[in-house]
Amino acid sequence: MDFFTGLLASVGIAAGVFVLFFKLLRIVPEQQAWVIEFLGKYQKTLGPGFHLVLPGIQRVVDRHTLKEEVIDVPPQVCITKDNVQVTVDGILYLMVMDAEKASYGIDNYRFATAQLAQSNMRSEIGKLDLDRTFSEREIMNNAIVKAVDEASDPWGIKVTRYEIKDIIPNTTVVDAMEAQVRAEREKRAEILESEGVKESRINVSRGDREESINKSKGDQQKRINEAEGRAEAITIVANATAEGIKMVAEAIKSPGGDKAVNLRLTNQFVQQLEDILGDAQVSVMPHDLAQIQSVVSSMLPGSNKGGAK
Secondary structure (H helix, E strand, O other): OHHHHHHHHHHHHHHHHHHHHHHHEEEEOOOEEEEEEEOOEEEEEEOOEEEEOOOOOEEEEEEEEOOOEEEEEEEEEEEOOOOOEEEEEEEEEEEEOOHHHHHHOOOOHHHHHHHHHHHHHHHHHOOOOHHHHHHOHHHHHHHHHHHHHHHOHHHOEEEEEEEEEEEEEOHHHHHHHHHHHHHHHHHHHHHHHHHHHHHHHHHHHHHHHHHHHHHHHHHHHHHHHHHHHHHHHHHHHHHHHHHHHHHHHHHHHOOOHHHHHHHHHHHHHHHHHHHHHHHOOOOOOOHHHHHHHHHHHHHOOOOOOOOOO
8 A cells, every 4th residue: 555655656746747847848939039037027038949947936028029020000191291181001011139128128019110100101291292102102111111210229129111002192182183184184185186287297298398309300300311312412413414524525635526516516506596596487687697597507417408499
């Protein structure tokens, strides 16, 4: 009986030691940091791995994740520089760099950084007109990150970036913007149409001008060709005449050539005289010329040599 009692006591003691061991043992996961207090005072920060924590003496105050966190910044109404109300919301990215400061520097660093982001967002929106708020988001994001990161440095927080999700103007402003866009499109369409008409007229005038120039060049070339043709014809005739004169001159220089020339001239003279006298109804001439006529007539070929009987 004593043996069994001793065995049960040993098993109970072993079980108690085993349970106590597991109570003392703490496993910290990767990318986490646990803040430990000793009798209500900060003692240390536990990194990933196995650790022993004395129950009742040491206590795990906070379990911080060291991964980048995403905080949704709630929508809020902001007023732009030109007094337009817009609703803006965003997303904030941050990381815990110092677990001790994150636990003791502020009560709730997530809520605090979100509030800082909202206040700085209102400030940045108030510096810009409505049109610029849509085109300068990157500038506003960088300014908000810089301001929130500086303010949250005592809390052991690192703000990595901030992104504005939506900028929504109120209904009145949206209607006005749509009307402005429609007017701008109509204006652009009218400008494009007028430019098209202008370009068409310019093209037509250029076409007429080129057509006139081409016609004038064609007429000019035609006159030039005709003049060149006439000049070439005159040149050919002149060359032929000169060649004929040259041949006549060479013939005159040959033996008996002068007599042949005189005879040719006489024949031409007589022929022309015969034509004149034949057309005239009455002929009055000197006696000597009349004798010459009779003599010439008798000399011409085909004349009546027998005379009057």
